[in-house]
Amino acid sequence: MSEFVKRIGEWCTAIIETTGVVLIAVLALYTLLFAAFRLYNHADAEEVFRDTRQRLGRGILLGLELFIAADVIHSAVVEVNFETVGVLAIIIVIRTFLSFSLxxxxxxxxPWQNRE
Structure with missing residues (x-):
């Protein structure tokens, strides 16, 4: 694989990972400010708590998906060998478990169960 393709892969990986970090941070800040505003306006504290957990969890899930995409690009383009593919598989299993747990x-x- 050419050096140019590897450099593009490294840049794409860095951009996607940075986007994931920024997305989680911005959504967390937005969620906390929104919750504080609702509490200030005398909303039900239990409802605000549930809504805040939902919003934070969704932001983390979205960030995890971006991290997985960055790992796939990095392993497929930048370093292609059995060791990096094995590490990628372990990372994907761990992050998928985290996603399912969230x-x-x-x-x-x-996620595969019907809504009732």
Whole structure:
């Protein structure tokens, strides 16, 4: 693989990872400010708590998806060998487990279960 393609892959990976970090940080800040505003306006504290958890969880899930995409690009373009593919597989398994755990925590069901 050419050096140019590797450099493009490195840049894409860095941009996607940075986007994931910024997205999580911005959504967390927005969520906390929105919750504070609602509490200031005398909203039900329990409802604000549930809504805040939902919004934070969604932001983290979106960020995790971006991190997985960056890892795939990095492993496929920048470093192609059995070791990096194995590390990628482990990272994807861990992040997928985190995503499923967050989904269950947020919605009370597995992603493949029907909504009732």
């Amino acid at each position: 989904e269950v925590e947020l919605n009370g069901r597995w």
